[in-house]
Amino acid sequence: MTDNNDRFESRVRAVFDEGVGRIDGYTRSRLTQARFAAVAELGKPALWRGGWIPAGAVAAVAVLAVALWLQPGGVGEATLATPRVTVLADDFELLVVGEDLDLLNEDLEFYAWVAEAELPNGVG
């Protein structure tokens, strides 16, 4: 029985291997291109390889959509127009305007101190 099985497996393998050998030139060329494309993936930074850039773009769009929905005058204002929502919208505006980002970069430590310090009434 084992001999029969061995012969059967050998025959099946031979038929399959011959079939692999008969693959036409067009298909072989396409497979070579696919192989090169796959190997090129190794050279890409992990950020690109893992598809994090598209995922990040989707996340950014989702945040933008939520912020627009929650902003004053937006669709969500009627039900969620709380001070916290206003702050969120303001923060978002601050983040999307390039000039304000530049301002933040100038002295982050100073802004951190301002946020923590107890300022006298009428200041800030």
Added chain:
Amino acid sequence: MSQAQALERFLATVERRAFRIARGAVRDGDDALDIVQDAMISLARSYGRRPATEWKPLFYRILNNGIRDFMRRRKVRMRVMTWWPSRSAAEEDAYDPVAAAPDPAGGPLQQLEGEQALASLEAGLAALPGRQREAFILRALEGLDVAETAVAMGCSEGSVKTHYFRAVHTLRDRLGEHWT
């Protein structure tokens, strides 16, 4: 040898065999090419930095999953398409010069017999339950050992042995005595 060279060499050894496996399962050359290409890219992305000794079972696992996903999507598409009118018989039988062109690799009678034998084998494999088919292809055609096959199939080694045993017997009965 660099990791890229090692990966290139590995893919060169499996790509045609992977194509034959995918082609036998989905019965379409272009679809099979897409599945193999996706499998190669997935391997490079997810496991390209891993030791080369791990690639073979991982590659076949990705390939099997790709074939399974494709078959599932096609089944859904076929269900949807039954709601649309099919093409007429005349359209189906229309002369296709590309299909009728001789295979550049074809010619001698021996090759024809080889193609017929391969077609019988593919039909026999297609008729097997999915897990048995996977076990047989990985063990008998790709030469993976039981442990590697278990990794590729995502199951225990005992399950591999059971699926393989049943596949061999079913396939032998189906293909007939002249195969043994």
